[in-house]
Amino acid sequence: MPVPVSAYLTVSAILFTIGTLGVIVRRNPLVMFMSIELMLNAVNLSFMAFAHFLNSVDGWMFIFLVLTVAAAEVVVGLAIIVSIFRSRHSINVDELNTLKG
Amino acid sequence: MLNLTPLILLFPLIGFVLLGLFGKRLPKALISLIGCGVVLLAFACAVADFVSMLGVSGAAQSSNITIFNWVTSGGLTIDFTLLSDPLSAVMLLIVTGVGFLIHVYSIGYMADDDGYWRFFSFLNLFIFAMTLLVAAGNFLFLLVGWAGVGLASFLLIGYWYTRPSAVAAARKAFVVNVIGDFGLMLAIFLLFKTFGTLNYSELLYNSQRWCPRGLECSFDQAARLAGFAGQSTMLAIALLLLVAAVAKSAQLPLHVWLPDAMEGPTPVSALIHAATMVTAGVYLVARAHSIFQAAPASLAVVAVIGGASALFAATIACVQTDIKRVLAYSTMSQLAYMFMGEAAGGFSGGIFHLTTHAYFKALLFMAAGAVIHALAGEQDMRKMGGLRHKLPLTFWCFVVGGLALAAVFPFDGFWSKDTILSSVLERATTSGDFGWYVLYAAGILTAALTGFYTFRLIFAVFLGEYRGPEIVPHGAEHAASAPASRPNGRNAARRDPLARVREVGAAMAVPMLILAALSIIGGFYDTPIKPWLNEFLVPSTGPAVELPNGSGLFWFSIVLSLAAALLGIGIAWARYGSRQPRFAPSRNPFVILLEHRYYVDDLYDRAIVRPIVALGRWLRRDVEGVALDGGTRGVGGLIGGASKGLRALQTGYVRNYALAIFTGAVLIVLYYVIRP
Numbered sequence: 149m150p151v152p153v154s155a156y157l158t159v160s161a162i163l164f165t166i167g168t169l170g171v172i173v174r175r176n177p178l179v180m181f182m183s184i185e186l187m188l189n190a191v192n193l194s195f196m197a198f199a200h201f202l203n204s205v206d207g208w209m210f211i212f213l214v215l216t217v218a219a220a221e222v223v224v225g226l227a228i229i230v231s232i233f234r235s236r237h238s239i240n241v242d243e244l245n246t247l248k249g
Numbered sequence: 250m251l252n253l254t255p256l257i258l259l260f261p262l263i264g265f266v267l268l269g270l271f272g273k274r275l276p277k278a279l280i281s282l283i284g285c286g287v288v289l290l291a292f293a294c295a296v297a298d299f300v301s302m303l304g305v306s307g308a309a310q311s312s313n314i315t316i317f318n319w320v321t322s323g324g325l326t327i328d329f330t331l332l333s334d335p336l337s338a339v340m341l342l343i344v345t346g347v348g349f350l351i352h353v354y355s356i357g358y359m360a361d362d363d364g365y366w367r368f369f370s371f372l373n374l375f376i377f378a379m380t381l382l383v384a385a386g387n388f389l390f391l392l393v394g395w396a397g398v399g400l401a402s403f404l405l406i407g408y409w410y411t412r413p414s415a416v417a418a419a420r421k422a423f424v425v426n427v428i429g430d431f432g433l434m435l436a437i438f439l440l441f442k443t444f445g446t447l448n449y450s451e452l453l454y455n456s457q458r459w460c461p462r463g464l465e466c467s468f469d470q471a472a473r474l475a476g477f478a479g480q481s482t483m484l485a486i487a488l489l490l491l492v493a494a495v496a497k498s499a500q501l502p503l504h505v506w507l508p509d510a511m512e513g514p515t516p517v518s519a520l521i522h523a524a525t526m527v528t529a530g531v532y533l534v535a536r537a538h539s540i541f542q543a544a545p546a547s548l549a550v551v552a553v554i555g556g557a558s559a560l561f562a563a564t565i566a567c568v569q570t571d572i573k574r575v576l577a578y579s580t581m582s583q584l585a586y587m588f589m590g591e592a593a594g595g596f597s598g599g600i601f602h603l604t605t606h607a608y609f610k611a612l613l614f615m616a617a618g619a620v621i622h623a624l625a626g627e628q629d630m631r632k633m634g635g636l637r638h639k640l641p642l643t644f645w646c647f648v649v650g651g652l653a654l655a656a657v658f659p660f661d662g663f664w665s666k667d668t669i670l671s672s673v674l675e676r677a678t679t680s681g682d683f684g685w686y687v688l689y690a691a692g693i694l695t696a697a698l699t700g701f702y703t704f705r706l707i708f709a710v711f712l713g714e715y716r717g718p719e720i721v722p723h724g725a726e727h728a729a730s731a732p733a734s735r736p737n738g739r740n741a742a743r744r745d746p747l748a749r750v751r752e753v754g755a756a757m758a759v760p761m762l763i764l765a766a767l768s769i770i771g772g773f774y775d776t777p778i779k780p781w782l783n784e785f786l787v788p789s790t791g792p793a794v795e796l797p798n799g800s801g802l803f804w805f806s807i808v809l810s811l812a813a814a815l816l817g818i819g820i821a822w823a824r825y826g827s828r829q830p831r832f833a834p835s836r837n838p839f840v841i842l843l844e845h846r847y848y849v850d851d852l853y854d855r856a857i858v859r860p861i862v863a864l865g866r867w868l869r870r871d872v873e874g875v876a877l878d879g880g881t882r883g884v885g886g887l888i889g890g891a892s893k894g895l896r897a898l899q900t901g902y903v904r905n906y907a908l909a910i911f912t913g914a915v916l917i918v919l920y921y922v923i924r925p
Contacts, residue, residue, distance in 0.1 A: 168911055172904045180903075245901025 156197030163190035175240050177229050181222060188218050251301035252312055253294035254331045254384050257341055260287040260294070261380065264373035272366025284369030285352040288376055292345035299338045310335055310788055313386050313450060324445055330386030332449055336789030339600060339782070340383035340532055343607050347524045348376050350760035354615055355516040357756030358622060362514075368408060372520070375401035379525050383532060388437045388447040391533070395433055395493065398526045399426040405521060406513040418509035425506040429496025429530075436489035443478045443486070453539045471542035480544060487540050487547035490533060491554075498530030498584045500558040505850055507581055511573040515618030518573060523580045523610040528603045531587040535596040535790050542791075548592045552684070555588030556691040561847065563698035567705065568843040570832065571628050572617050575706050579654060580610055582695060586669050589692060593685070595672030596790035597783045601775050602665035604782075608771045609653035609662055612764035616647040619753045619761070620710060625720055630709045631832045632717030639750045644711045646761045651707050653768040655700040655814045664772030666696065667807055668783075671796040674806050693813050700817025708826035719746040777803070 163186055170183025192211045199207025233239050264287030272280055302310050311334035320327040352372060359368050378397025385391045403426075407419030441447055444459070451458055455470055459477035475483050494500075499507035510522045521527070534541060534551065541547050559582050566578035583606050591599040621628055623640055637644045653660035656667070670692050677685030753761075775782035783793050796803040824830065835841065845851065 168907075171907050172911070241903050244903070248899060248901030 153197050153201045157194055160190045160194040160197070163187075163193065175242055177225075177239050177241055180241070181225055185218060185222075188214055251297055252314055252333050253298050254314060254333050254337075254341070255316060256294045257291045257298070257345065258331070258377060258380050258384060260291040261373045261376040263287055265370050265377055268366050268370035268373060272370055275366065277360075277365055280366045280369055281356045284373060285349065285356070287373060288345055288349040288352050291376065291380065292342075292349050295338070295341040295345045298333060299342055302333075302335065302338050307788065311450075311454070315386075319389075325441065327387065327389050327447065329390060330448065331384045332386035333384070334789050335786050336532075336536060336600065337384050339604065339786065341380060343604050344376065344379045344383060344525050347607050347611050347764075348372075348379075348520060350763055351516050351520040351524070351611060351615070354519070354618070354757050354760040355514075357754050358516050358618055359514065360756075364408070368405075368514070371401060371404045371408070372516075375405065375521060375526070379529075382529055386449055388433075388440060388449075388452075392430070392433055392437060395497070395529065396430050398521070398529065399423060399430060399497075402426070402510070402521050402526055405517040406510045408513055408517065412512065415512040418506075418512040422506040422510050425503050426496055428503060429493040432489045432492030432496065436486050436493065439482070439486050439489065443482055449536070453537060469542075470539040474539055475543040478543075483540060484544035484546055487537075487544045488550065490537055490540065491547060491551060494530030494533045494588075495554060496530075497533075498527050498588070499581045500530070500554050500585060500588060501561055502849070504558065504562070504581050505853060508574050508577045508846075511571070511577050515573065515614060515621060518577070519611045519614030519618065522577065523614050524607040527580060527584055528587070528607070531584060531591065531599050531603050534588065534591045535600050538591070538596045538790055541591075542594075548594075549684070551588050552592035552688050555585045555592055556688045557585075558582070559585035559589065559695040560691050560698075563695045563702065565843055565846050566702040567698060568835075568840055569702075570630050572620065572630050572633075572706060572710065573614070573628055575630075575702060576610070576613055576617060579613075579699065579702065580606075582699065583610065583654070586666060586692065586695070589688060590669030590672050592688075593669075593672040593676040594794035595669060597786040597793045598665070598668040598672050598795070600786060600790065601668055601782050602662075605653065605661035605665040605768075605771050608764050608767040609650045609660070612646055612761060612768055613650035613654065615757065615761045615764065616643050616650060619643040619646075619757055622753065622757070623720075623750045624717070627717060627720075630706060633710045633715070634713040634717075634830075635711070635715040636747075636750075637711040639747050640711075640752055642752055642758055642761070646765045647707055647711065649765045649768050651703045655703050655818060656696060656810060657700075657814055657818075658811060659769075659772065661768050661770070661772030663811070664776055667777075667810060668775065668793075668795065670696075670806050670810050671777075671803065672794045674802060675794050675796045678802065693809055696810050697813035697817040700814040701821045702817075704818045704821035705825045705830075708821060709830050712826055713829050715747055717746065720750050 167183045167185075167187030167190060170186065171180050174180050174183065192214055195207040195210050195214075199205065199211075229239055232244065236243070264283050267283055268275075268280060275283075311332065314331045314333065316329040316331065318326070318328050352369070355368065355372065359365055362368065375398060378394050378401050380394075382391060382394030382398055385394055399422075403419050403423040406422050407416050409415045437447060440452065444452060446452065450456065452474070453470065456473075459473040478486075492503075496503040507522060507527065511518055513522070541551070562578040562581035562585065566575050566582065569575045569578060583602070587599040587602045587606070590596075590602060620633070620636065620640065620643060623636075623643070624633065627633065649660070653662040656662040670689065673685060673689045673692060677689055752758075777795075777798050780793070780795075783795075787793075796806060835844075842848070
């Protein structure tokens with residue numbers, strides 16, 4: 149029995165929601181990054197599902213794009229985290245509220 | 250013909266810039282050299298110009314030099330043009346010549362002053378502005394010079410800027426002068442609107458431009474101007490020019506600044522407030538005589554102002570006790586004479602009196618300065634007396650200046666005052682108008698008053714017994730307070746309070762002697778037998794109006810004015826010369842009125858100054874403070890209050906921003922999902 153497309157999308161939605169909640173509730177930026185990876189991959193999953201069921205390669209193209217961007221983003225993000233840690237000896241995001249109005 | 254006018258302007262300007270920028274670091278000798286040297290060079294150029302002008306005649310005497318084009322805008326073209334003609338040549342000679350003597354005098358007078366360089370740079374600035382004023386070839390550069398001398402006068406009156414009275418006097422002079430500047434500016438606007446040009450050569454002297462087309466052209470420039478622009482326009486222009494002249498020359502009703510201007514150093518009073526700047530109004534009326542003649546009613550106004558100011562100032566001078574203020578009021582009175590002569594059509598006579606007045610009034614101020622210097626700053630004649638023996642040179646200079654001021658034969662004031670009175674009487678007899686006879690009577694009465702107040706001053710200062718305290722000269726104060734010299738100083742003081750009074754040094758004495766010589770012989774270049782100056786000035790000021798030589802009225806006028814002057818001197822002798830003068834407060838209401846200067850200052854204070862100050866206070870407190878400041882603060886407070894609420898959104902926590910983005914994304918998706 150072929151797996152229907154709605155199943156893929158359901159999994160994708162669940163992953164995305166978990167990722168979002170992770171970003172919002174966690175205080176450790178490393179974990180927040182992992183959550184963001186989860187959200188990106190949830191989107192990748194839905195792209196893959198649509199590409200497969202519509203017989204189109206467009207979705208695959210987007211998956212590669214997202215993967216590349218995610219890698220670059222992690223590099224930049226980790227660099228920022230390291231430099232913040234060096235200057236403040238802490239990476240608890242709740243303490244990084246100097247932009248408070 | 251030689252034309253060195255640009256150099257006459259350039260030298261004092263160089264002096265001003267050099268002294269103003271570097272004067273503080275230069276030694277005093279060099280400052281004196283630069284300050285006086287540049288004026289001497291300018292004077293040499295003025296003499297060269299003048300001599301070369303004597304060699305030619307008629308229209309060739311006038312020449313324009315255009316140095317550069319300043320403004321070209323539509324129909325308006327303003328060039329920096331210098332006009333060299335007999336009138337400007339005479340004025341330049343007086344300004345640079347008397348100016349140079351006063352510079353030399355200042356070397357002695359200001360020797361102990363800390364701001365020596367500042368003083369000389371200001372004096373040079375003044376000479377530059379004044380030469381620009383008299384040499385300008387159009388009305389706009391006249392205005393530049395006009396405002397420039399006002400500025401220099403302001404700086405020099407307030408020269409001792411630590412004295413509140415000097416600062417107040419400087420401000421008063423500046424404000425009143427600006428009223429005049431404003432009048433001149435309006436006159437210039439009106440001239441440009443009417444004629445489309447501001448050049449003297451086109452407006453004031455025989456120019457065919459204003460001839461009516463197709464009609465026969467009148468020879469007279471005044472008639473051409475009146476025909477082109479109409480009587481009422483010419484009257485408005487002339488009266489606006491008169492506002493400027495009256496403010497600069499301290500005539501009624503804008504005279505209030507001149508007596509207060511005596512707060513400045515005495516050389517400044519001699520140069521600016523007697524010899525040169527205050528004569529700018531007389532110069533302007535003579536220069537623009539075509540405009541005034543185009544509207545004869547304006548000359549009547551000049552006559553009324555002149556006659557009223559002459560009597561007004563002469564009467565006040567009779568009760569003043571500050572020697573410089575007496576001279577200040579006499580200046581106002583003598584300037585009024587010049588205006589009277591010009592009103593009667595004797596423009597060259599007005600300029601003649603301007604030149605002789607420059608000699609004797611500068612001399613009188615210098616001599617007064619010598620007295621003040623010798624008495625360590627005392628200016629009150631009630632505390633003087635008996636100075637004849639201590640200051641013989643000053644005494645004789647004062648007497649020469651006084652005789653010239655009182656117009657006694659053969660001193661220069663006699664010739665020039667007689668020319669003016671002769672013009673007025675000639676005008677009275679030819680027109681038959683009662684008003685001119687009244688003006689003549691005012692002139693004769695003023696002549697008597699002049700004799701009185703001048704010799705009251707001389708007798709009170711130089712004759713009789715000394716009435717003041719012991720004199721401790723400037724610079725000797727420290728020596729006197731030193732313990733070693735104390736007994737000596739006290740013993741000497743008991744013997745003679747004037748023991749330490751010394752006659753002036755050479756730097757002050759030589760200019761006084763030169764001016765005394767000029768005051769004696771200066772009148773002979775324009776006598777009824779040989780009216781040389783008059784003939785020289787004809788190209789600039791037009792033919793003079795004077796009584797025919799040798800007629801009965803001619804002798805009558807001479808004898809009458811001389812008798813009036815001698816009568817005044819006689820009364821002064823009776824009251825102040827032959828016995829110890831008394832300065833008890835008088836209960837005579839007329840004297841009290843004079844002592845309060847006719848209450849004009851009080852009237853201006855009540856009617857103008859105080860309402861304006863009150864208005865200013867109200868504007869500051871209620872308009873600026875409540876309305877404007879309140880409005881600005883209200884806007885600021887409103888925005889601040891609004892942002893206080895919004896600020897709560899900006900928590901600084903990443904997760905809140907993420908949640909906001911997420912919520913926004915969800916809302917956008919929801920919109921597309923539930924959209925029908």
